[in-house]
Amino acid sequence: MTKQKLRNLKESAIRTFFFMNGVLVIFILLGIFVLLLSSAVPAFREIKLKEFLTGTSWEPTSLVKVEYGILAMIVSTVLVTLVAVIIAFPIGLGVAAYLSDVAHWRVREIVKPIVEILAGIPSVVVGFLGIVLFGPALAKLFGRTNGLNALNGGILLAIMALPTIVSISEDSLNAVPSVYSEASLALGGSRWQTLVRVKIPAALSGIIAAFMLGMGRAIGETMTVLMVTGNARSFPHGLLDSVRTMTSNIAIELGEVPYYTTHYYALFAIGLVLFIMTFGVNLIADVVLSKYQERER
C-alpha cells in the first residue's frame, strides 16, 4: 500500500518536473518579449512612431540633427532576405527531391548528414567566405570596385538557410504515403510526373513551412550580413548597393550606446520590429505545418 503511494508520488513528481520544463520555455519567451517591449516603448517618448517606421535617415549620433528613421534598414533586411530565399528555395527543393526520390539510399545516408553539418558552420566562417570569395567574384562579375553589397549577403544567407529547407522539405516528401506514388506509377505516370504532380503537391504545406523557417533564419542572421554587406546607412537602390540590415545595425551600435538614452531605447525598438517580423513568419510556418500534420492524421 505504502509502496503504491510512493510510486504515485514519484509519478506525479516526475510529471510536475516535465510540466515545469515545458512552462519554463513559455516564460523565457514571455520574459524576452516583456523586456523587449519595456525597453522599446520609452523610445517613443521622443520619436514619433510614424517617423521611426517611415523615415529613411538614421543619424542617432549626429551633431547637426538627430534622426531615427529605420525604413532603409527594413527595406535592406527584406531585400537581403528575398535574395536568400529566391536562391535557396529552388536549390533546397531540388536537393530535397533528389534525396527523397532519386538518390540511392547509400548516397542519401551520406549526403543528408553533410547537408545537416552545413547548418553547424559558424556564421563568422560563412561571412569570411563572403569576404574572400564571393565579394571579389561579384565585383569582377558586375564591374564594380568592391563586392560588399546586398547580393553578397543574400547569397551567403541562402547557403545558411539551405539545411533547414532541405531537411524539412525532405521529411515532408518522405512523409507522403507510399500508396500515393505507387498509385501514380501504376497508372503509368513517370517518376518525374509522380514527383511533380503527386508528391510535391501532397507535401506542399511541409515545403511551404520549410521555406518560411528558412526565411526566418535569414531575417534574423547577423554576423554574416554584418561582415559582407558593407553596412552603409543609405537607402538601397539595387542589389549591388551596400546595405545595412536591422540586425547589423543593432549589433554595430548596441555595444557603444550610452545606456538609458533615446538611442539605446530606439535600438530595442528596432529589435521589437524585427521580433514582430520573424514572429509573423514563424507563426505562418507553424500554422501551415500544423494544418499539414492534421491532414496526415
Next chain:
Amino acid sequence: MLYEKYRKLIAWAQLGLALVFTPILIAQGRKMMQVKGSDTLINLVQILAEEYMTKNPKSPIAVLGGGSGTGISALINGTTDIADHSREISSKELNQMWERGVKPRTFALAVDGLSIIVNEKNPLTKLTMDQVGAIYRGDVKNWRALGGPAQPISLYGRQSNSGTYAFLQETALKNKNYSSDVKEMNGNAQIIEGVLADEAAIGYVGVGYVLDKATGKPMKGLKVLLIAKDDKAEAYAPTDKDAVDTGKYPISRALYQSTNGKPNADITAFLQFELGPEGQKIVEREGFYPIGVKYVQENAKNLK
C-alpha cells in the same frame, strides 16, 4: 520526426555553449586585469601585455577591442580596469563619470598620425583637410573631381563607437555628418582589407596599421596620402615622425589609456612598463610614435 533532428542540433549547441562559457567563467575567477576599448590601440596593447606577461606571469591581462566609446562606457560601468581610447573623453562622458563617482586618470600611451589611405592604383598622392572632409561628408562623390580617374569614390570608415571616427569628424568634417554611403567596417584591419581590394576606395586608419612590419614601409597595394592643412600649406605624410611630432601633419593625435582613480599596484606596474622606455620601444616597433616629454611628465604626475 522533426524533433529527432533538432535534438541532435540542440545537443551540439549545448556543447558549444559549455565550451565557450567555461573558459570565461574560469578566467573571471582568476581576477584578470581587463583592458578594453580602442581598436586602433588593440594590437599594440596586446603586444605590450604579452611582453609584460612573459616577465610577470603572475598578473594575467585580457585585452579587448570594441572601440573607444565601448572602452570608456566599460570604465563608467566598472567592467574594465583600463580603458583604451583614441580620442579624449567627451564632456558627456565626463558628466556620466561624475554621476557614478568614476574619477578618470588619463595616460598618453603613444602618438598616432591618422593615415588616409587609398588603393595603390589611385594616381592621387595628396589631399587637403577640406578635401578629406568633402569626401567623407559625401559632397565630392567622384575621383574625377579631385583629378583622379572617373570612378565613384568608395568610402570606407569606422562605426560611431570608434574614437577615430569621432576624431576625423571633429577635425576634417567640421562636426558635420558622415555620408550615409560610408561602408562602416569593424576595425582598422577590415578597412585595410577593403582598400586593398577596391581600386576606388578611401579609408582612414592609425599609422601603426599601414606599415608592413617586415620592411617598415607602407603595405604593398596601399598608398598613404600626404595631407595638407589647407591649399597653401605643404602636405606631409603620417609616416614622417618629425611632421607628426611638430603637428605639421594636421591629423596627429595622442592615444590614451584611462583608469578609475589612482590605479592599484598591479595596474600601476603595467602602466609603468608601457609608458617606460621598454614599452615605448615596442610602441615605435609597432609603427606608432613614442610620447614626447610633455606627456611623460603628465603621465608621471597621474601615476602618483
